[in-house]
Amino acid sequence: MTIGSPEKVTGARALIKGLEEEDVTTMFGYPGAALLHIYDELYDSDLRHVLVRHEQAAVHAADGYARVTGKTGVCMATSGPGATNLVTGIATAYMDSIPIVALTGQVPHSIIGNDSFQEADITGITLPITKHRYLVPEAKDLPRIVKEAFHIASTGRQGPVLIDMPKDVINGEFEYHSIETVKLQGYKPTYRGNAQQIKKAAEEIAKSTNPIIYAGGGVISSNASAELAELAETLMAPVTTTLMGIGSIPTEHPLNLGMLGMHGSKYANYSVQGSDLIIAVGARFDDRVTGKLQSFAPNAKVIHIDIDPAEISKNVPAHIPIVGDAKIVLKSLIKHVKQCNSETWLEKINEWKREYPLTYEQGKFIKPQFVIEQISEACSNAIIVTEVGQHQMWAAQFFKYKEPRTFITSGGLGTMGYGFPAAIGAKVGRPDKTVINIAGDGSFQMNSRELATAVQNDIPVVSVILNNGYLGMVRQWQELFYDRRYSHTCIKGSVDFVKLAEAYGALGLRVEKPSEVRPAIKEAIASGRPSVIDITIECEENVSPMVPAGAAINEFIGPEGNK
Amino acid sequence: MKKYTLAVLVENKSGVLAKVAGLFSKRGYNIDNLAVGVTEDPEISRMTIVVQGDDQVLEQVTKQFNKIVDVIKVSDIEEDDTVERELALIKVTADVTTRAEIIQIANIFRARIVDVARNSITVEVTGDESKIQAIEKLLRQFGIKEMARTGKIALVRGPKKV
Numbered sequence: 001m002t003i004g005s006p007e008k009v010t011g012a013r014a015l016i017k018g019l020e021e022e023d024v025t026t027m028f029g030y031p032g033a034a035l036l037h038i039y040d041e042l043y044d045s046d047l048r049h050v051l052v053r054h055e056q057a058a059v060h061a062a063d064g065y066a067r068v069t070g071k072t073g074v075c076m077a078t079s080g081p082g083a084t085n086l087v088t089g090i091a092t093a094y095m096d097s098i099p100i101v102a103l104t105g106q107v108p109h110s111i112i113g114n115d116s117f118q119e120a121d122i123t124g125i126t127l128p129i130t131k132h133r134y135l136v137p138e139a140k141d142l143p144r145i146v147k148e149a150f151h152i153a154s155t156g157r158q159g160p161v162l163i164d165m166p167k168d169v170i171n172g173e174f175e176y177h178s179i180e181t182v183k184l185q186g187y188k189p190t191y192r193g194n195a196q197q198i199k200k201a202a203e204e205i206a207k208s209t210n211p212i213i214y215a216g217g218g219v220i221s222s223n224a225s226a227e228l229a230e231l232a233e234t235l236m237a238p239v240t241t242t243l244m245g246i247g248s249i250p251t252e253h254p255l256n257l258g259m260l261g262m263h264g265s266k267y268a269n270y271s272v273q274g275s276d277l278i279i280a281v282g283a284r285f286d287d288r289v290t291g292k293l294q295s296f297a298p299n300a301k302v303i304h305i306d307i308d309p310a311e312i313s314k315n316v317p318a319h320i321p322i323v324g325d326a327k328i329v330l331k332s333l334i335k336h337v338k339q340c341n342s343e344t345w346l347e348k349i350n351e352w353k354r355e356y357p358l359t360y361e362q363g364k365f366i367k368p369q370f371v372i373e374q375i376s377e378a379c380s381n382a383i384i385v386t387e388v389g390q391h392q393m394w395a396a397q398f399f400k401y402k403e404p405r406t407f408i409t410s411g412g413l414g415t416m417g418y419g420f421p422a423a424i425g426a427k428v429g430r431p432d433k434t435v436i437n438i439a440g441d442g443s444f445q446m447n448s449r450e451l452a453t454a455v456q457n458d459i460p461v462v463s464v465i466l467n468n469g470y471l472g473m474v475r476q477w478q479e480l481f482y483d484r485r486y487s488h489t490c491i492k493g494s495v496d497f498v499k500l501a502e503a504y505g506a507l508g509l510r511v512e513k514p515s516e517v518r519p520a521i522k523e524a525i526a527s528g529r530p531s532v533i534d535i536t537i538e539c540e541e542n543v544s545p546m547v548p549a550g551a552a553i554n555e556f557i558g559p560e561g562n563k
Numbered sequence: 564m565k566k567y568t569l570a571v572l573v574e575n576k577s578g579v580l581a582k583v584a585g586l587f588s589k590r591g592y593n594i595d596n597l598a599v600g601v602t603e604d605p606e607i608s609r610m611t612i613v614v615q616g617d618d619q620v621l622e623q624v625t626k627q628f629n630k631i632v633d634v635i636k637v638s639d640i641e642e643d644d645t646v647e648r649e650l651a652l653i654k655v656t657a658d659v660t661t662r663a664e665i666i667q668i669a670n671i672f673r674a675r676i677v678d679v680a681r682n683s684i685t686v687e688v689t690g691d692e693s694k695i696q697a698i699e700k701l702l703r704q705f706g707i708k709e710m711a712r713t714g715k716i717a718l719v720r721g722p723k724k725v
Contacts, residue, residue, distance in 0.1 A: 127582060128589045132632045135578070152632060186574060186635040310626035313619070 006175035011139035011165065012037035014176055015103070016045055018146030021178065024074050026050065026065065026428055028058040032078020033118065034105025037170045050428060050457050055082050057421035057450045059089025063098050064422030065429040067408045068383055070223065072154045073425065076103040080118030083164070084125065088415055090160045091129040095412025096244060097221060099158040101149050102126075106135070106166040123164050131159030139172035147179040156189025157308040158221055189307060193324035193332060201279075201303045201320045202336035208277035208301075210345045211237040214260070217244030217411065218282015218306060218326045220404045225249065227330035228281065235340045238349055240268040242283050243396055244411040251400040257349070258358065261289040262547050263393045266356035269545075269553040271349050272297050280304045282326045285315040286412070287549075295552035305329050356545075358397050365538040366514050368466045372398035374517045375436060375464065379525060382434040383408060383426050387419035387443030390472035393543040395438045406433075417446025423461045424454055434462070434525055441467040442491055444532075451504035454530035462524045463532045465497055468539040476542050480557065497534035507531040566595060567621045567641045568717055570725045571610040574633040575601055582631050583610065592616060592624055598714030607635065611716045638725040640717060647717040650689045652677070653699065656706035657684040665705060672698045683708060691715075 009017070015038060019027070026048040031039045042049050052058045055077040062073030073093075077086050083104040093100045107116045123133045132152045134145045142165070149161040205211065213235075219228050225248050232239045232255045239249050240260040249256050257268040272278065278300045283289070290296040296316060304311070304318035305326060312321040322329050360369040368391060375382070376399045384399055385408040386392040392409055401407050408426055410418040423437035444465050454461055469492030478486050501508030507529045509520045517535065524531035544558045551557075573579045580599060587594045596613035614624055621639065628637045657665050658681075665684050669676055674688035688698050692715065699710070719725060 123578065124581070127585050133578075184632060187632045308630070310623065310630055312626075314623065 006177055008173055009176040010037060011136075011142050011170045011172050011174075012041045014139065014142045014174070015146065015165070015170070016041045016047065017176065018143050019047060019074065022072070022146065022150045024072075027074040027076060028052055028061040028065070028425060029076035029103075030055050030058055030078070030082060032082050032105060034079040034107065034167050034170070035076065038076070038105075048428075050424070050453065050459075052421065052453045053449045054447070055085035056089055056417070057424070057447055057453060059086045059100065059102060060092065060415075060418050060421035060447070061425030061428070062100050062102075063089060063093045063418075064385060064408055064425030066093075066098050066100055066425075067422070068405050068426045068433075069429040070221075070405065071429075072099040072101055072150055074101050074103065077105070078118065079105040079107055079167075080120045082118075083122040084120050087125060087129070088413075090126055090162065092410050092413045092415045092418055093160040094129045094131070096217060096410065097158050098160070099153040100160040101153050102160055102162045104162065104164045105170065106164045108168040109166045110168070112166065123162065126162050129160070130162050131157075133162040133164070135164045136166065136169045138174075139169045140174040142169065143177060143179045148182050148184060151182045152184070152187065156187070190309070190323045191307070191325040191328050193305065193322040193329035195332075197320060197322045198329065198333050199336060201322060201333060204277060204301055204303060204320060205235060205279070205337050205340065209341050210274060210276040211235060211340050211342060212271050212275040212278055212300075213237050213239040214242075214272070214278050214280045214283055215239055215245040215248050216242040216281065216283025219245055219248040220282075222282065222307070222326040222328075223404070224281070224327035224330055225404045227327055227334065229253065231279075231330055231334055231337070234334060234337055236342045236346065237279070237340060238271055238346065240264070240272060242286070242289055242411070243409060245283060246396055246407040247401040247404045250402050257353075259396050261286075261553060262291070262549070263397070263543050263545065264547075264553070265358050265397070266545050266556060267349060267352035269547070270352050270356075272300075273552070273554045274348070275300045278302045280306070280318075281330065282306060284311045287315075289553075290315060291547050291551055291553040291555075360541075360544075363538055366511070366517065366535060368394045368468075368537045368541055369398045370514060371464065371466060371517055371535055371537065372438070375438070375521055376400045378518055378521045379434045379436065382406070382436050383430060385409070385419050385423035385426055385435060385437045387437070387439045387446075388414045388416045389440045389443055390468075390476065390541075390543050391438050391440045391443075391466040394466070416443040419443060420447045420461070420463060421450050421453075423463070424450060424459050427459050427461050437461055437463040439463050439465045440472055441465055441469065441494075441497070442471040444497070445495065448500060451501060451506050451530060451532070455505045460528050460530055462521070464521070465532065465534050466537050467497070467534055468537050468541065469493070470539060473543070475540070479540070479542070480546075481548070497532050501530075501532035504530075509533045511535040564615050565617065567614050567616070567639055568645070568647075568715070569610075569612045569614060569625070569628075570638045570640050570717065571612060571628060572602070572635040572725070573608050573610060573631075574635065575606050575608045576633055579608070579631075579633045582633065583612075583628070586627055586631070590623065590627060592620060596714040598716050600716070611714060613715060636725065640719055640725060644720045645717045646720055647691050647715055648689055649692060649695055649713055649715045650687070651695045651699070651710060651712040652685060652687055653702055653707055654678075654683055654685045654709040655702050656682060656708055658682060661705050665702065668698065668701050674698060
């Protein structure tokens with residue numbers, strides 16, 4: 001080869017080069033026949049590849065990695081079943097707008113469409129759950145497609161992008177060329193908010209006496225936490241966050257009202273309902289947040305700041321829409337506003353805070369809320385990852401978050417089994433941090449085999465199982481709405497989690513008394529090993545407060561009743 | 564419920580039509596009519612889509628279209644003064660006794676006879692939706708064996724482009 005002439009490479013080599021050019025250092029995957037060339041390249045590569053035990057874990061781990069680092073997560077699976085096993089994780093990332101590039105193998109072009117062995121139309125299957133997707137036509141298209149995929153995944157409203165690579169593309173040779181720029185005619189995200197709209201918003205804010213800022217995951221993905229706090233403090237406006245927005249402002253910030261919605265604090269929901277102005281930032285008025293739309297914040301005008309124009313007025317009409325990046329828009333909005341006349345309003349909110357605190361009663365058995373408080377006190381700087389269900393809500397309500405990207409949860413899709421593999425990805429992304437997966441005994445069983453991944457790759461994640469012997473959230477609904485007919489929600493005694501952990505070579509600890517909670521957490525963290533703490537908790541504890549589905553968000557049910 | 568006509572410019576790539584169709588099913592929108600073909604630029608296709616709904620549905624459809632990476636531009640041309648055309652091929656049962664009358668009807672509509680056989684005549688007609696409906700109604704009495712219609716295509720009148 002003479003100097004200056006392009007190097008001849010295979011598609012597999014080009015993929016690895018492309019990933020390196022995108023600063024990818026880590027990926028999660030599982031090999032298969034269609035990917036043999038790529039895995040052969042990985043054998044000599046500096047790229048870290050974490051081998052999982054099921055492809056679903058690869059995509060959740062890439063997602064957890066992306067959420068804690070802010071970088072694009074990468075996962076890889078082979079054609080057919082490997083690719084279809086990614087589907088739940090891709091949908092999870094899509095619903096929460098998480099940047100992921102999912103790589104899949106595909107059968108060669110010559111036999112696509114023949115129902116060939118391990119063939120699945122993955123670009124067709126993932127069409128409604130990806131931001132964009134590619135079936136690579138030829139090996140020479142790979143450098144451009146890799147570049148575009150990372151660009152699309154990580155800009156605008158972030159999301160998963162899939163690259164499906166037929167085996168002839170992976171094995172095919174061509175003259176490599178680096179791609180410098182991306183040219184996509186139909187893709188131009190808006191970052192800067194319209195100046196007129198920002199002025200209008202400032203005018204509306206100046207008139208407001210009962211403002212509330214409603215912050216979502218968009219604040220975290222645009223790294224706008226400092227701007228959010230500055231806006232709140234400048235206006236003296238309270239902030240409520242969605243589940244996805246937790247961590248965007250510290251739990252203990254005096255203006256933070258915590259989460260709103262179905263399991264939001266009463267004071268957050270009352271504040272939304274009583275507000276005269278909602279400043280929505282990077283949030284999408286999900287049904288779990290708004291409850292009955294017709295009764296949502298009846299007296300409030302809405303300023304809606306979002307990078308995705310399609311979110312504006314989708315569920316709740318926006319009086320002043322501002323399309324743009326949360327950080328950039330908040331920065332310019334802050335320049336135009338001053339303190340609101342909100343003193344009486346904040347007093348009223350403080351009254352609600354005193355009257356309806358987030359609380360629970362101690363009982364004979366360990367209370368789950370107590371466990372979360374103990375974790376919060378024992379390792380206040382940890383990254384908390386959750387599965388989905390009651391434990392997720394308790395983790396949202398009772399841990400005191402200090403910074404963004406420390407509460408990692410499947411918000412939109414609500415994927416049970418997400419937490420453990422996502423925690424593995426989070427720990428790989430932030431090895432300096434303690435990573436704790438808060439789980440239920442139901443959720444943990446969905447991906448518990450990833451203990452093998454954690455042990456083999458030495459990824460010391462601590463899983464805390466709040467074990468109530470039930471699929472607790474469903475049981476709670478059966479208790480409240482189905483006359484306590486616990487149909488197929490009792491899973492008591494299905495597995496000995498301590499022995500399970502030990503079988504994989506992880507540390508297993510059992511906790512049955514409140515006094516054992518704290519020492520067990522400390523022991524698990526100190527061990528530096530993947531650990532599972534099985535904590536037997538009060539089995540019929542409910543998540544409270546609760547607004548039933550379809551009701552207005554100030555219509556609470558449960559033992560404490562309504563105000 | 565109102566009808567809206569959208570002109571959508573997309574990258575001329577495989578899979579774009581599937582994505583557009585998928586969008587309608589995913590979001591539960593009703594699509595009335597869809598016609599697609601390449602434009603003066605071979606890399607760009609133009610879709611003319613007629614969608615039913617209220618203003619909010621139109622707004623969401625437009626925004627969701629714009630989110631598709633391969634969609635270059637979406638324009639609502641319902642309020643514009645446009646030239647609109649559909650094309651239909653109608654195969655009508657015909658014999659010696661009816662053939663002359665069918666040809667007469669076709670002439671009135673400035674339709675063309677494109678095929679004649681012993682027992683049938685195929686008529687090609689272009690026009691807006693109402694014209695095609697009108698000729699279809701008149702030809703029905705003879706017995707329509709088969710009919711194929713394109714979707715509506717439309718251009719804004721005058722020098723303006725979408």
